[in-house]
Amino acid sequence: MGSLEVRGLTRAPWWRDLDLALEEGEIAVLRGPSGSGKTLLLRALADLDPVDAGEVTLDGRSREATPPPVWRRAVRYAQQGAPCLPGTVEDNVAAIATLLNVSHTPAPGLDPRADASRLSGGEAQRLALHRALLGTPQVLLLDEITAALDRDAAAEAEARVQAFARGGGSVLWVSHDAALAQRLGAREVSL
Amino acid sequence: MIAIVPLTLTDLGLAALLVLANAVVDLSLRLGLGRRLLLAAVRAAVQLALLGWVLGLVFETEGPGVVLLVTLVMATVAGIEAVRRGSRRVPGIFAASVGVMLVSSFAVTSYGLLVVLDIPGPWYTPQYAVPLLGMVLGNALNGISLGLDAALEGFDEDRARVELLLAHGATRRQAAAPILRRAARRGMIPILNAMIAVGVISVPGMMTGQLLAGADPGTAARYQLFILFAIAGGVALGTIGVVLAAERLVFDDRDRLRTDRIRRVDP
DSSP: OOOEEEEEEEETTTEEEEEEEEOTTOEEEEEOOTTSSHHHHHHHHTTSSOOSEEEEEETTEEGGGSOHHHHHHHEEEEOTTOOOOSSBHHHHHHHHHHHHTOOOOOOTTSOTTSBGGGOOHHHHHHHHHHHHHSSOOSEEEEESTTTTOOHHHHHHHHHHHHHHHHTTOEEEEEOOOTTHHHHHTOEEEEO | OOOOOOOOHHHHHHHHHHHHHHHHHHHHHTOOOHHHHHHHHHHHHHHHHHHHHHHHHHHHHOOHHHHHHHHHHHHHHHHHHHHHTSSEEOTTHHHHHHHHHHHHHHHHHHHIIIIIOOOSSOTTOHHHHHHHHHHHHHHHHHHHHHHHHHHHHHHHHSHHHHHHHHHTTOOHHHHHHHHHHHHHHHHHHHHHHHHHHBTTTBOOHHHHHHHHTTOOHHHHHHHHHHHHHHHHHHHHHHHHHHHHHHHHHHBOTTOOBOGGGOEEOOO
16 A cells, blocks of 8 residues: 555646655655745645646556545645644544544544644644544655644654554655654655 | 506606715715715616616517516626626636526526416516516525625635645535535525514515505515515525535536636725
8 A cells, every 4th residue: 555656747837747656655755945846746646736747646546547535535635734624623633534434533642622723833733644644544745744843742743654654654745854854764855 | 545656857856866965975074985976876867767668668578588588688697797796706607607697586586477476467477577587686696796705705715624624535515515505604694684674674675666556565565575585595596506606616627626716806
């Protein structure tokens, strides 16, 4: 599970003929200057933004041949800014769990009764990672998911992502943290 | 009870003096609305004079073709106006709005004419069909315009939440549902409020017209209720139709929310 392949992906003027392969269990850190299209690439891989050309496959299956909800459940994108749904932390987890038809587990380190609209940036990111891991995603596309976390919380989040990769999932992680790839023993990809 | 008292042009001139009250307020408070006020009054006079003239012709012909033509023209103008009132547009929305306006007003008016009213003559008799259609359209226009604006505003401003749901495997409908519900509610609330207030706070326009024309108050009240129900039906159908059309237009064939298609305009 979790082998993602990108061939000739083009979205002018950001990137042209982009090739990228993520093996099962691999974590790659995507780096590049602001405005180079890192977020756009994650969005395109999650099929939330169109591309001009190119092909994306998951375990050999083409994205175009997969219904969008099925693709996005497998290729899971955690948005930059970690937006929340209305209601409490528990409501947020329950809404996504219901959508995925899985039982919901409480988000670690967060008060389930807390109002999601009042979470700090770091808390919202923990919630976002927890939501992204619900169900059985095969690929995680993480967009600055630990940018607002303190060192301990970031380490905990990194451990969760590493555990996901050990289970066979692959990860493409956009981050400005220069040491992230080294800490995770991950490949670095530049845009 | 006396029959309707005819209004001469002199009478209308005297009525126009009442608009002077607006001019006095405008001048004393320097609202700068003078030109608009004059334009609005002249437009109203010209439009109603034309309506009276056109209706006279339509009532004389009595053919279904003329009624159909009037329906098409009125629904098209209402559909375009419903979009023009909003602050956002998306390609294809004018056609969708006109289509929704046509279907909803035609469905409700036909039901009223065929099922509710027992007209001594063909069901499309212009004397009944045209005013009923006009009332339904005028009010559906309000609901459709409010619902459409709320839907496009919701998709534009709540994009992150919609995409949060999409990114976790929601279908287009599941992700859009909160916005669709909010928009439909916004479109329907004015008619619900009108139904609650009618007869207590206001004597509605149609009932006023019938009373002035010498109708029995009981009959006038029953007609007003019939019209209110027809309007409520038209507003509900129209609002839901246009909100669903907006949803279809802002998502592409891969269920991606395409806010790049939404254009903001000054209403």
